[in-house]
Amino acid sequence: MSTPPPAAPLVRARNLTVDFVGGARPVRAVAGVDLSLAAGEVVALLGESGSGKSVTLRALMRLLPEKRARIGGSITVDGRDVAALGRRELARFRGGTVAMIFQEPGLAFDPVYRVGDQIAEAVVRHERVSRKAGRARALELFERVRIPSAETRLDNYPHEMSGGMRQRAMIALALACRPKVLLADEPTTALDATVQIQILLLLRELQREFGLAVIFVTHDIGVATEVADRIAVMYAGRIVERGDCRDVIRAAAHPYTRGLLASRADHVFTRGTRLATIPGAPPDLGALPPGCAFAPRCAQAVPACEAGVPEERPASATHVARCILLRPPAQADAGATAAA
Amino acid sequence: MAVTTVDSAPAPAVVPAKKLGRGYWAGVLRRLARDPVAVTAAVIILLIVLAAIFAPYVAPADPYKSSMIRRLRPIGTPGFLLGSDELGRDMLSRLIYGGRLSLVMGVLPVFCAFAVGSFLGVAAGYAGGWLNTIIMRTVDVFYAFPSVLLAIALSGTLGAGILNAIVALTVVFVPQVTRVAESVTTQIRNRDYVEAARVSGAGPFTIVRVHVLGNVLGPIFVYSTSLISVSMILASGLSFLGLGSKPPEPEWGLMLNTLRTAIYTQPMVAALPGVMIFVTSISFNLLSDGLRSAMEVKA
Amino acid sequence: MTEPASDATSDPAFDPAARDRGGPAQPLLSVTGLVKHFGGRRSWRGETKGAVRAVDGVDFSIAKGETLGVVGESGCGKSTTARLVMQIIAPDAGEIVFDGEALGSRALDLTTYRREVQMVFQDSYASLNPRLTVEDTIAFGPRVHGVGRREATGRAHDLLFKVGLEPARFAGRYPHELSGGQRQRINIARALALQPRLVILDEAVSALDKSVEAQVLNLLLDLKAEFGLTYMFISHDLNVVRFMADRVMVMYLGKVAEVGPSDVILKSPSHPYTAALLASMPSMDPDARTEEAPLFGDPPNPIDPPSGCRFHTRCRFASAICANVEPRLAPVARPHEVACLMAQPGSGHPRAAPLRENAA
Numbered sequence: 001m002s003t004p005p006p007a008a009p010l011v012r013a014r015n016l017t018v019d020f021v022g023g024a025r026p027v028r029a030v031a032g033v034d035l036s037l038a039a040g041e042v043v044a045l046l047g048e049s050g051s052g053k054s055v056t057l058r059a060l061m062r063l064l065p066e067k068r069a070r071i072g073g074s075i076t077v078d079g080r081d082v083a084a085l086g087r088r089e090l091a092r093f094r095g096g097t098v099a100m101i102f103q104e105p106g107l108a109f110d111p112v113y114r115v116g117d118q119i120a121e122a123v124v125r126h127e128r129v130s131r132k133a134g135r136a137r138a139l140e141l142f143e144r145v146r147i148p149s150a151e152t153r154l155d156n157y158p159h160e161m162s163g164g165m166r167q168r169a170m171i172a173l174a175l176a177c178r179p180k181v182l183l184a185d186e187p188t189t190a191l192d193a194t195v196q197i198q199i200l201l202l203l204r205e206l207q208r209e210f211g212l213a214v215i216f217v218t219h220d221i222g223v224a225t226e227v228a229d230r231i232a233v234m235y236a237g238r239i240v241e242r243g244d245c246r247d248v249i250r251a252a253a254h255p256y257t258r259g260l261l262a263s264r265a266d267h268v269f270t271r272g273t274r275l276a277t278i279p280g281a282p283p284d285l286g287a288l289p290p291g292c293a294f295a296p297r298c299a300q301a302v303p304a305c306e307a308g309v310p311e312e313r314p315a316s317a318t319h320v321a322r323c324i325l326l327r328p329p330a331q332a333d334a335g336a337t338a339a340a
Numbered sequence: 341m342a343v344t345t346v347d348s349a350p351a352p353a354v355v356p357a358k359k360l361g362r363g364y365w366a367g368v369l370r371r372l373a374r375d376p377v378a379v380t381a382a383v384i385i386l387l388i389v390l391a392a393i394f395a396p397y398v399a400p401a402d403p404y405k406s407s408m409i410r411r412l413r414p415i416g417t418p419g420f421l422l423g424s425d426e427l428g429r430d431m432l433s434r435l436i437y438g439g440r441l442s443l444v445m446g447v448l449p450v451f452c453a454f455a456v457g458s459f460l461g462v463a464a465g466y467a468g469g470w471l472n473t474i475i476m477r478t479v480d481v482f483y484a485f486p487s488v489l490l491a492i493a494l495s496g497t498l499g500a501g502i503l504n505a506i507v508a509l510t511v512v513f514v515p516q517v518t519r520v521a522e523s524v525t526t527q528i529r530n531r532d533y534v535e536a537a538r539v540s541g542a543g544p545f546t547i548v549r550v551h552v553l554g555n556v557l558g559p560i561f562v563y564s565t566s567l568i569s570v571s572m573i574l575a576s577g578l579s580f581l582g583l584g585s586k587p588p589e590p591e592w593g594l595m596l597n598t599l600r601t602a603i604y605t606q607p608m609v610a611a612l613p614g615v616m617i618f619v620t621s622i623s624f625n626l627l628s629d630g631l632r633s634a635m636e637v638k639a
Numbered sequence: 640m641t642e643p644a645s646d647a648t649s650d651p652a653f654d655p656a657a658r659d660r661g662g663p664a665q666p667l668l669s670v671t672g673l674v675k676h677f678g679g680r681r682s683w684r685g686e687t688k689g690a691v692r693a694v695d696g697v698d699f700s701i702a703k704g705e706t707l708g709v710v711g712e713s714g715c716g717k718s719t720t721a722r723l724v725m726q727i728i729a730p731d732a733g734e735i736v737f738d739g740e741a742l743g744s745r746a747l748d749l750t751t752y753r754r755e756v757q758m759v760f761q762d763s764y765a766s767l768n769p770r771l772t773v774e775d776t777i778a779f780g781p782r783v784h785g786v787g788r789r790e791a792t793g794r795a796h797d798l799l800f801k802v803g804l805e806p807a808r809f810a811g812r813y814p815h816e817l818s819g820g821q822r823q824r825i826n827i828a829r830a831l832a833l834q835p836r837l838v839i840l841d842e843a844v845s846a847l848d849k850s851v852e853a854q855v856l857n858l859l860l861d862l863k864a865e866f867g868l869t870y871m872f873i874s875h876d877l878n879v880v881r882f883m884a885d886r887v888m889v890m891y892l893g894k895v896a897e898v899g900p901s902d903v904i905l906k907s908p909s910h911p912y913t914a915a916l917l918a919s920m921p922s923m924d925p926d927a928r929t930e931e932a933p934l935f936g937d938p939p940n941p942i943d944p945p946s947g948c949r950f951h952t953r954c955r956f957a958s959a960i961c962a963n964v965e966p967r968l969a970p971v972a973r974p975h976e977v978a979c980l981m982a983q984p985g986s987g988h989p990r991a992a993p994l995r996e997n998a999a
Contacts, residue, residue: 048848049819148936162937163713192712193875193919198932200921219848222921226928246925263853266878266923274860275853275882281818364770364813532766533776535727536826540780540833541753550779554770 009036010078010213011060011181017072018055018064018237027285029055031237031293032073032309035215039180042207042214044224044245047234050282053217056234057183060215061098062090078180096126099174103186105166108173109158115169116142116154119176126177141172145202164195168202175206182207184216188223200226221260225249233257236283236293238309243319253315254323256294292322300325371634378630381623388620392439399433403590412606423609425595426602427588431609435616438590441502442617445575445584445591446568446624449506453513454564460514461521462556466529466548476522482515491574495583505584509574513567520563524556558635565628569621576617592617658755658836659703661739667837667869668724668756669700673733675716675723691941693719695893697733698968701837706863706870708884708901710877710916712938716893717873721841724871725758737837754784757830761842763822767814773799773825774810780832798828801865802858820851824858831862839871844879856882877920881905886974889913892941892949895968899975909977912950948980960987 018030030052037043047053058064059071062082075082078097085093094100102108109118119141120134129137135154142150145168158166167187174182184203188196204227207214216227224231225245232242233254241254252258262276280297283289289296291306298305304324313326372378391398400421407428415423422431464475482490494508528534529552537547576593578584585591587598595613603610674697679690694716701707709717723730726742726749737755740747760766767776777795782788796806802824814822823843830838840859844852856879863870872883880887881901888898889910897910908914918933934953939945945952951961961980964987968978980988 048850164937192938193877193921194712194915194932194934195937197919197921197929198935201929201932220921221849222923225923225925226921249923249925260849263850264878264923266881266920274857277853277857278850279854281820281851532760532762533768536758536760536766536829537768537779539725539727539753539758540783540829541750542779542783546783550771551768555768 008079010039011035011037011076011215013056013060013073013075015073016056016059016075017070018052018059019070019072020068021070022068025286028288029237029285030059031288033234033237033239035232035239037181037213037215039213040207040211042204042216042227042229044228044231045215045217045234046219046221046224046231047217048219048282050236050285051234052237053234054185057100057185057215057217061094061100061183063100092126095122095174095177095179097179098181098183099177099179100183100185101167101170101174101187103189105158105163105170108170109166111158113157114155115158115161115173116156119154119169119173122173122176137176138172141175142169144175144206145169145172147172163191164198167191167195167199171199171202171206175210178210179212181213181215184214186218187216189218189220196223197226203227221249221264233260236288237285238293238322240294240323241315241319241321243315247316247319251316251319253319253321253326254294255298255300255325257321292324368631368634372630375630375634377626378634381626381630384619384623385627388439388616388623389443391436392443395433395437395440399430399436401430401433403429403433403437404588405429412602412609414606415608422612423606425599425609431612434590434595435592435612438592438595438613438616439620441585441589441591442572442575442593442620445502445505445509445579446572446620449509449513449575450564450567450571452506452510453517453567454560456510457514457517457564458521458557458560461518461560462525462548462552464518465522465525466544466552468526468529472522475518479515479518482511483519487512487516487570488574488577491578492581492583495578500583500586502585505575505578508578509571512574513564513571516567517560517564521556521560524559525552528552528555562628562632562635565631566625568624568628572617572621572624576613659738663703665703665739666700666736667703667738668871669736670724671698671734671736673697673720673723673735674731675719675728676731689942692893692944693941694723694730695944697890697893697895699888699895699898701869701871703836704867704869705885706872706883708880708887709871709873709890710875710880710887711890711896712875712916714892714938714941715890716941717890718841719893720890721758721839721871721873725756725839726752727758754833755835756837756839757833757835758839758841759823759826759830759843761845763819763826763846764814766826767822769814771813772810773804773812773814773817774806776814776825777829777832780829784833794832795828798831799825801831801862802828803854804828818851820847820855823847823855827855827858827862831866834866835868837869837871839873841873842875843872845874845876852879859883877905877917889916892939892944894949895976895978896950897975897977897979898968899972899977903972903975909971909975909982910950910979911954911956911981915953948978956981956988956990958988958990 013033013035016030016033017028020027020029033056035043035056045053045056055064060075060077060082062085064071071083109115116135116138119138120131123129123134123137124131138154139150142154147153147165147168153161161169188199191199200223203214206212216224218224228245230243231245231248232239233248233256234240235256241248241252241257248257252261256278259276259278263278278297283293283296289306291308292310295301295305310322310324312320312322315321315326410420410424410428411426413420413424417423420430422435425431425434460475464472491508491512494511495505498504498508534547534551537551575584576596579591579593580597585594587594592613599610599613673694675694676690676692697716697720699707709720711717722728723733724735735742737747737752742752774792774795777798778791781791781794786794796810799806799809804821804824809821817825844855847855859870862868870883872880874880884901886899887901887904889896889904889912891912896912897904897908904913905917908917915933922928936953939952945962947962947964948954948966951957954961964980966978966980966983966986968976969983970976971982980986981990984992
């Protein structure tokens with residue numbers, strides 16, 4: 001297990017908000033996310049579709065369309081303000097400092113060029129080395145991500161590779177320029193379980209070896225459990241619970257997290273008994289309720305839930321949750337006053 | 341028993357409960373209305389069409405009345421706002437009246453081709469197999485000829501005249517529409533909802549009527565509207581060559597032909613019919629483009 | 640619009656129990672020798688080469704009222720099997736017997752069969768016509784089968800209510816105005832509109848968020864109980880299959896690897912492939928993470944499947960004989976059948992039990 005060093009975090013987002021404008025009405029996809037990540041640490045952003053997890057990830061790399069996305073708050077990566085990067089700096093930042101892998105490797109590779117050439121090209125561009133050195137690094141990376149007969153596979157076009165192999169090649173491309181931070185956007189969702197576990201193990205191994213900081217976006221609690229040191233659960237654009245992986249899984253404090261865990265089919269041992277479910281559907285991001293966004297679906301909701309967005313409160317020594325039912329920090333129980 | 345418990349809870353976040361159930365085309369029109377280019381093009385087309393329809397009331401003079409003394413007056417001559425042609429007829433009036441024939445020659449062949457081509461294309465695309473082979477290979481034969489040459493050849497064979505020109509142009513456009521219709525239908529045919537309809541025991545005609553046509557006619561229509569400009573230009577070309585309308589009938593292509601002798605004396609006046617053809621056809625194209633993007637939005 | 644009308648299912652003509660022909664012991668569906676190869680070039684002699692052997696000789700049956708789970712990796716032929724059973728694509732070979740009547744016989748023509756068997760697709764958006772309202776979509780099937788417009792609409796409203804969507808609010812909506820979970824409920828309602836006895840669910844919950852997935856799974860259980868349905872439940876998620884299925888069929892490269900009661904198969908599998916599938920599920924215990932991948936590489940290409948046992952290229956127990964001898968599906972314990980040489984006494988595999996009576 002990695003122990004986070006006391007130094008300044010490698011990635012820090014403060015009160016990050018993302019609004020999409022240009023549609024019929026503005027939509028708040030991310031509504032105030034605080035996130036910090038130390039070198040060598042793996043954080044899983046866990047959430048369902050529309051929770052804002054992928055948008056958060058894209059904001060960290062400034063991949064959102066500049067015209068339509070209004071980004072608020074601050075993002076610093078490796079001591080630099082991401083919003084202030086110039087065009088040239090941004091190009092070096094992407095790939096050099098932060099790299100990303102996607103669910104669909106098609107997004108990362110150009111279908112008309114050989115995979116090996118694309119990796120070598122990235123190395124040449126970023127590190128100003130010869131083509132030969134770039135090619136050598138591509139081969140090294142292919143062997144590192146365990147692509148069988150790497151030498152010949154370098155000359156494949158993306159469509160000539162199977163799904164799992166393309167995913168490995170994309171990881172090789174992401175690591176080509178020795179980034180410090182790896183952003184993973186559901187990289188295993190489209191894969192078979194047998195291939196998914198291989199990729200997860202590979203990522204874990206590479207992360208340890210290169211000391212990468214990883215933000216891993218997923219909707220699958222099992223996948224998060226396999227890779228993450230810490231888990232942050234997102235709901236309607238906010239992190240509702242975050243902390244040590246063990247605590248979040250074993251002693252979930254937020255009703256949403258608990259509901260997600262309870263609704264998994266593998267918890268039910270007698271077939272035919274009904275699953276515990278969370279009623280209703282996620283809120284409309286164009287009109288978030290003023291208070292806790294989960295309150296309308298929450299079985300334990302009380303009127304005070306609608307008063308304001310709950311503060312983070314300690315749920316155990318290593319994890320916090322945004323729920324007013326938890327005791328406020330260091331106070332007896334003046335719960336409602338803090339919320340106002 | 342109690343199946344209702346599951347999702348009867350708070351309103352799912354879809355559409356605020358204002359007006360639901362509005363159709364797809366209402367949405368297309370709404371999005372189209374937000375596109376300034378398409379709206380401008382639509383207004384221009386509307387003006388030209390209205391002017392053509394109400395030509396007797398709009399036109400300042402008789403388009404057939406010639407005058408040997410007032411030939412080839414420049415633009416802005418009192419009494420001849422846009423000048424006069426080689427027989428001294430009022431250009432403005434002739435342009436307004438000319439819109440009638442030119443629009444008919446532009447729109448009618450495309451409309452006929454839309455009907456015939458959609459029928460053939462949907463049949464080929466949905467049935468597949470040998471029917472598809474027969475229809476599409478026949479279409480390919482027509483494709484082998486450049487459309488201008490094909491139109492001239494057909495028109496020439498059928499003989500001059502407006503009706504024959506329309507028939508010739510229809511034949512030119514049918515293969516193009518058929519090809520688009522076939523490819524769109526082939527895509528739709530493999531959608532899950534068509535398979536679901538087949539699974540529910542529906543026959544091919546029911547499936548085509550309920551599930552295919554609604555999704556296919558839109559894209560075919562848009563493609564067809566983009567052919568209107570081509571049709572107008574080809575029709576003008578036929579008239580120019582004397583294969584379409586005959587003098588003294590006002591028609592833009594024919595006017596371009598008869599005025600070509602005046603190109604050195606009154607170039608501005610001689611160019612006017614060309615300008616009309618250009619403006620009208622580009623407006624149809626822009627409207628068609630706008631329609632396409634308005635229809636593409638899914639949610 | 641209309642309020643939830645009377646219960647259309649009280650109509651005796653559509654009561655599944657009343658339509659039972661073969662009695663409870665007769666399997667509702669039994670399939671033998673199902674084969675489908677796609678593409679490939681036919682040589683002058685009529686042999687095909689380079690074809691995708693999507694389904695390559697599959698036998699199974701589904702008892703009345705049970706849920707058969709079908710699992711396997713992508714390319715194993717589970718979706719093709721569903722489409723073959725559904726007659727969306729025509730099989731190259733094989734026989735389908737529904738409640739004792741062979742499909743294509745005089746007693747069971749395709750139209751009748753299609754009222755008895757319905758299917759829910761994975762992609763909830765692609766399986767709904769974007770130009771039809773929800774009620775028109777559900778009413779389409781009954782209308783095709785000659786039910787009047789008014790009655791069909793009434794039945795659609797009933798079904799909307801049954802799948803947990805208030806008819807007054809949802810009947811007039813279009814698919815793009817619905818969430819994924821709601822669309823899948825519509826798809827389920829559409830499948831039920833013809834009062835089928837067998838419903839094939841092809842990855843029907845796979846694209847849904849976990850919390851919505853649980854709601855839809857509960858709904859499927861409720862509907863099964865209420866309408867006396869039989870399910871063929873195809874999924875790649877073993878947890879969901881364990882929850883839903885009475886029996887499980889594991890497929891690998893167009894063939895059945897193992898079939899049997901889900902408690903047995905998903906707890907102590909006999910086929911190494913099933914074991915690997917189970918071990919590939921992510922661990923839910925942060926202190927017991929998976930340390931070694933159970934299988935290496937992607938599933939091989941069904942165009943040119945390996946000789947002998949198709950799994951031998953990835954199997955950790957493979958021995959020389961596995962490349963030469965194709966194991967047949969044979970019982971290990973009565974309802975539990977496995978296609979693995981290790982489970983066949985005297986097969987020649989080092990781990991197989993010694994021969995008793997009959998040789999392979």
